[in-house]
Amino acid sequence: MGIFDLARVLKFLPGIILGLTMHEYCHALVAHMCGDSTSKDQGRVTLNPLKHIDPLGFIMLIFVGFGWAKPVQFNEQNLRNPKTDVIKIALAGPLSNAVIAMVLSILFSLLSSSAAIHSTHVRQIVSEVFIYAIYINWGLFIFNLIPLPPLDGSHLLLYQLKRYPALYNGLYKYGSLLLFGLIIGSYVTKINFFPIWPAIQFIGEGFLSLVGYR
Numbered sequence: 001m002g003i004f005d006l007a008r009v010l011k012f013l014p015g016i017i018l019g020l021t022m023h024e025y026c027h028a029l030v031a032h033m034c035g036d037s038t039s040k041d042q043g044r045v046t047l048n049p050l051k052h053i054d055p056l057g058f059i060m061l062i063f064v065g066f067g068w069a070k071p072v073q074f075n076e077q078n079l080r081n082p083k084t085d086v087i088k089i090a091l092a093g094p095l096s097n098a099v100i101a102m103v104l105s106i107l108f109s110l111l112s113s114s115a116a117i118h119s120t121h122v123r124q125i126v127s128e129v130f131i132y133a134i135y136i137n138w139g140l141f142i143f144n145l146i147p148l149p150p151l152d153g154s155h156l157l158l159y160q161l162k163r164y165p166a167l168y169n170g171l172y173k174y175g176s177l178l179l180f181g182l183i184i185g186s187y188v189t190k191i192n193f194f195p196i197w198p199a200i201q202f203i204g205e206g207f208l209s210l211v212g213y214r
Helices: 002-032 053-062 082-112 120-143 153-161 165-189 196-210
Strands: none
Touching: 002 053, 002 082, 002 120, 082 120, 082 153, 120 153, 120 196, 153 165
């Protein structure tokens, strides 16, 4: 890897580590708050990135743009209100990324309009780190809402399909393969099956403009 590529990866890291850690931490925290101690017993109710980041998924996310963290496990039978608690747990991760993206956007807008950083070079590096972190977290928010297992959005869809056991079981069993196949298909055919980047740009740029960034 060249120096330029390494520098670019280092600018990605804060956003990726922050996004993945908060995403899984919020899953674990909400599961624990809803009555299941599995995540607590496994040491997942923590902000320690090492407890949440999957090495292979982390590397894939950096170099390929698609990756994963260690999934948070929970026992549905231990939840106080399983029907609604499963949805809460599923949404906690993506929503945490949306909140992070919004908070970082506000901070970035304030920082950009101030004279706190005098060095042009330092200002450029800080700006790129912020922008990467903002867009990565919007990406995690949008991507995880895709209604295919094992993504968080699948819980919303599968809950509605429980009345159709054959369809529910098939999607639950083969959803991951379908998702992976569509991702590979996008790379091979150059057909964008998941127009995530346009959505990220639209939401990211829109919110930055809303909070006063020019």
